[in-house]
Amino acid sequence: MPTTTTIPFIEMRKFYHQEIHCPFCGKDPERDMRDGGEFAPCEHTLLMSHSEFWIYLSDRAEKSLSANGISAERNDGDVMFTKPDDEDLDYDDVFAAIEADEAVGFHRIVGPPAMESTWIAFAPVSE
Numbered sequence: 001m002p003t004t005t006t007i008p009f010i011e012m013r014k015f016y017h018q019e020i021h022c023p024f025c026g027k028d029p030e031r032d033m034r035d036g037g038e039f040a041p042c043e044h045t046l047l048m049s050h051s052e053f054w055i056y057l058s059d060r061a062e063k064s065l066s067a068n069g070i071s072a073e074r075n076d077g078d079v080m081f082t083k084p085d086d087e088d089l090d091y092d093d094v095f096a097a098i099e100a101d102e103a104v105g106f107h108r109i110v111g112p113p114a115m116e117s118t119w120i121a122f123a124p125v126s127e
């Protein structure tokens with residue numbers, strides 16, 4: 001039976017506009033995106049999602065989801081998650097099924113009127 005480690009997400013309500021750099025290598029995966037380019041994950045980036053769509057899911061996060069019964073299907077720049085017998089699968093379920101030792105995540109919350117959230121998480125890699 002797989003154990004589940006929930007990524008600790010730091011909620012950023014006041015400093016949600018803060019640029020997030022990887023705590024393990026210092027890269028800012030969103031830098032190019034802010035100039036209209038692509039999201040550029042470093043090797044530590046586990047995931048990046050927005051309230052409305054998924055921006056990035058790493059292969060190791062996908063493997064972990066799969067081991068916990070959730071399949072991820074990449075589709076046109078988004079990712080759809082499914083789990084048999086669970087039609088109400090939400091982001092919390094997905095995050096809870098991603099196991100990565102000593103991961104850290106940031107949940108940026110933009111208040112009214114935008115009411116948007118983004119999640120980005122990193123974890124060290126072995127070797």
Ligand SMILES: [Zn+2]
Binds near residue numbers: 045
């Ligand atoms: Zn990194």
